[in-house]
Amino acid sequence: MIHFRASTRTLALAAMAVVSAADALAGCASAASTPAGTASSPAASSPAAAAGSSFPVTVAASNGSVTIKAKPVRIVSLAPTATEDLYAVGAGPQVVAVDQDSDYPPGVPVTELSGLTPNLEAIARYRPDLVISYQNANGLVTGLGKLGIPVLIEPAAATLADAYAQIGQIGQATGHLTQARRVVATMKAQIAGYVRQAGAAHPGLTYYWELTANPFYSVTSSTFIGQIVGLFGLKSIADAADKASDGGYPELSEEYIIKAQPRIIFLADNQAADGGQTPAVVSKRPGWSAIPAVQDHEVIGLNDDIASRWGPRLPQLVAEIAQAVERASG
Amino acid sequence: MTSTRGRRLRPVWAYGVAVAFLVAATLVSALVGAADLNPVATLAALADRIPFVHLPSSLDSLDRAVLFEIRLPRITVAIMVGGLLSVAGAGYQGVFRNPLVDSGMLGASAGAGLGATLAIVYLGSAGPSAVPVAAFAGSLAGVAIAYLSGAVGGSGTTTLLLAGVAVGLFLTAVQTYVLQRSTQDLQQVYSWLLGSLSGATWQQAGEIAPYAAVSVAIVLLHGRQLDVLSVGDEEARALGTHPGRVRLIVVAACALAAASAVAVSGLIGFVGIVVPHVVRRLAGPSYRLVLPLSLLTGAGFLVLADTLARTVVSPAELPIGVVTALVGSPVFVWILRSTAAVRT
Numbered sequence: 047m048i049h050f051r052a053s054t055r056t057l058a059l060a061a062m063a064v065v066s067a068a069d070a071l072a073g074c075a076s077a078a079s080t081p082a083g084t085a086s087s088p089a090a091s092s093p094a095a096a097a098g099s100s101f102p103v104t105v106a107a108s109n110g111s112v113t114i115k116a117k118p119v120r121i122v123s124l125a126p127t128a129t130e131d132l133y134a135v136g137a138g139p140q141v142v143a144v145d146q147d148s149d150y151p152p153g154v155p156v157t158e159l160s161g162l163t164p165n166l167e168a169i170a171r172y173r174p175d176l177v178i179s180y181q182n183a184n185g186l187v188t189g190l191g192k193l194g195i196p197v198l199i200e201p202a203a204a205t206l207a208d209a210y211a212q213i214g215q216i217g218q219a220t221g222h223l224t225q226a227r228r229v230v231a232t233m234k235a236q237i238a239g240y241v242r243q244a245g246a247a248h249p250g251l252t253y254y255w256e257l258t259a260n261p262f263y264s265v266t267s268s269t270f271i272g273q274i275v276g277l278f279g280l281k282s283i284a285d286a287a288d289k290a291s292d293g294g295y296p297e298l299s300e301e302y303i304i305k306a307q308p309r310i311i312f313l314a315d316n317q318a319a320d321g322g323q324t325p326a327v328v329s330k331r332p333g334w335s336a337i338p339a340v341q342d343h344e345v346i347g348l349n350d351d352i353a354s355r356w357g358p359r360l361p362q363l364v365a366e367i368a369q370a371v372e373r374a375s376g
Numbered sequence: 377m378t379s380t381r382g383r384r385l386r387p388v389w390a391y392g393v394a395v396a397f398l399v400a401a402t403l404v405s406a407l408v409g410a411a412d413l414n415p416v417a418t419l420a421a422l423a424d425r426i427p428f429v430h431l432p433s434s435l436d437s438l439d440r441a442v443l444f445e446i447r448l449p450r451i452t453v454a455i456m457v458g459g460l461l462s463v464a465g466a467g468y469q470g471v472f473r474n475p476l477v478d479s480g481m482l483g484a485s486a487g488a489g490l491g492a493t494l495a496i497v498y499l500g501s502a503g504p505s506a507v508p509v510a511a512f513a514g515s516l517a518g519v520a521i522a523y524l525s526g527a528v529g530g531s532g533t534t535t536l537l538l539a540g541v542a543v544g545l546f547l548t549a550v551q552t553y554v555l556q557r558s559t560q561d562l563q564q565v566y567s568w569l570l571g572s573l574s575g576a577t578w579q580q581a582g583e584i585a586p587y588a589a590v591s592v593a594i595v596l597l598h599g600r601q602l603d604v605l606s607v608g609d610e611e612a613r614a615l616g617t618h619p620g621r622v623r624l625i626v627v628a629a630c631a632l633a634a635a636s637a638v639a640v641s642g643l644i645g646f647v648g649i650v651v652p653h654v655v656r657r658l659a660g661p662s663y664r665l666v667l668p669l670s671l672l673t674g675a676g677f678l679v680l681a682d683t684l685a686r687t688v689v690s691p692a693e694l695p696i697g698v699v700t701a702l703v704g705s706p707v708f709v710w711i712l713r714s715t716a717a718v719r720t
Binding site: 146147160162163258259260261262263286287289290291296297298299300301302304305306307315321322323331332333335336 | 409410411412437438439441442444445446447449450496499500501502503504556559560562563564567572574575577578579686689690691692693694695
């Protein structure tokens with residue numbers, strides 16, 4: 047009994063740390079890779095590779111330099127974000143299997159595969175020539191390496207530049223560098239447009255970003271999400287708890303949330319079908335009616351998937367934030 | 377041994393200490409928190425609620441909302457959960473004559489975990505509101521299965537405990553399997569498994585109150601029978617007690633107490649095993665004392681632990697299980713060293 051409890055707790059802590067640990071890893075990744083669109087990555091420096099169609103290519107993923115000998119035609123994606131990236135850059139037809147959590151774009155070849163606890167044999171059964179995941183769990187890189195299958199680890203992005211770099215990298219690795227650059231350029235233009243429209247300076251506006259309720263996990267301004275909301279000059283109320291969590295994802299005290307009086311509340315766990323916290327539910331919490339965001343109906347139910355991924359749909363998230371900011375400041 | 381007799385508190389003193397501890401813990405807890413309410417104004421606002429007392433307080437409406445809708449319900453739930461877990465732990469230790477038993481035994485924690493996981497994974501939008509009920513039912517079902525399995529193997533308490541371990545492992549395996557099939561619910565489920573009093577409401581306190589009252593009353597009424605049981609089944613029979621019947625009643629009541637606690641707090645370990653031992657060290661082994669004192673001390677202990685959880689890294693919080701074990705273990709060892717052993 048005692049052994050079971052201890053192992054449950056260890057696992058639990060590990061699960062809670064997934065977000066922040068992945069984030070820390072992403073820090074390493076950003077040091078190794080450069081934003082797509084610049085021609086400084088190893089393979090892109092050769093003229094042919096710049097066109098995005100010449101193999102072999104070597105990409106600097108977070109798990110080191112990965113060489114892909116020929117254009118992959120049997121890709122397995124174990125990460126929802128990587129799946130979205132693959133289809134956005136035009137590599138969709140080369141994808142043979144995606145993990146159980148990949149659900150966008152519609153019609154992706156969903157399987158029982160898991161990125162959280164990958165089963166190497168199950169992956170190998172698809173005879174992939176490229177595997178992309180967000181973490182190197184269960185000896186994924188070494189194990190598939192023995193089978194001669196290259197693996198790209200594309201961890202949770204720490205910055206917008208990281209997110210763009212990953213799209214570029216996935217484009218390069220699959221022979222779609224040109225389209226990947228177009229995707230990134232479009233994303234940048236759209237995001238810049240939303241920021242222009244809503245304004246980049248809102249010194250008085252604070253927000254509370256709810257990752258989970260009971261306990262109330264949030265994000266500080268230094269996280270990936272914090273930086274995106276920060277484009278509009280907003281400050282997270284979780285910044286006061288920065289010291290308590292190195293990863294930037296502190297568990298906030300409920301009374302602090304109320305006392306901090308956030309002007310906007312973003313709900314990143316909002317899918318009602320999945321038992322999420324909808325704006326209606328949040329507004330009815332005891333004591334929460336004292337929060338300006340609740341009084342002004344500025345409790346925003348985000349699209350959970352878009353708000354938790356760092357792929358090509360980021361501009362949609364920025365648009366949702368921009369609308370809320372415009373209303374709250376107007 | 378004579379010196380330990382001297383250390384042991386007389387019952388009236390033991391009650392006094394336990395009540396004072398609970399009151400002090402509650403007051404401290406009411407006065408501190410991330411919202412940094414003025415302690416004097418908070419005291420005044422609290423005293424103002426006592427009938428026939430009217431005190432002006434400088435707390436504004438926001439501060440009042442924090443105090444009466446967030447902080448006080450959380451303290452109330454902490455008192456209930458701490459008391460329930462401790463009394464259940466003490467009751468089980470008496471039934472099984474085993475000092476290592478706690479409130480999560482006999483498949484109670486594992487059953488609650490499975491119930492909560494099933495609700496979160498399969499009930500979709502109804503999930504969050506169904507979790508307390510599912511955990512409550514799962515916890516009771518876990519104990520029932522363990523009890524029935526153990527009873528088949530014979531009348532010994534060891535058989536029953538071993539059956540509980542087996543049932544617990546089985547239910548945990550099912551829970552892990554279900555969770556593995558639905559990784560997007562991982563965070564929600566693990567948050568629940570870790571245990572937390574964050575987000576406690578008056579409604580929760582009201583919902584578990586009837587079960588808490590009934591179960592605690594039944595356990596407390598069986599103090600004398602547990603004392604008789606402690607000399608052994610044969611001797612207990614000779615003294616006119618039915619060991620099997622007492623065991624069934626107390627196990628059922630303890631299961632109800634633990635299930636009520638688990639429904640609103642998730643799995644909080646350590647309390648149910650440590651508090652009764654501390655009480656025994658201070659007040660002696662009689663269950664007529666150990667049970668009510670565990671109720672009071674456990675309540676105070678969990679209130680203090682939760683106060684630390686929500687203030688040490690304020691405005692962030694620590695998981696309460698971390699605090700109960702991190703602070704509780706050294707204190708427990710210290711108490712073990714500074715007092716002498718007591719039979720369970």
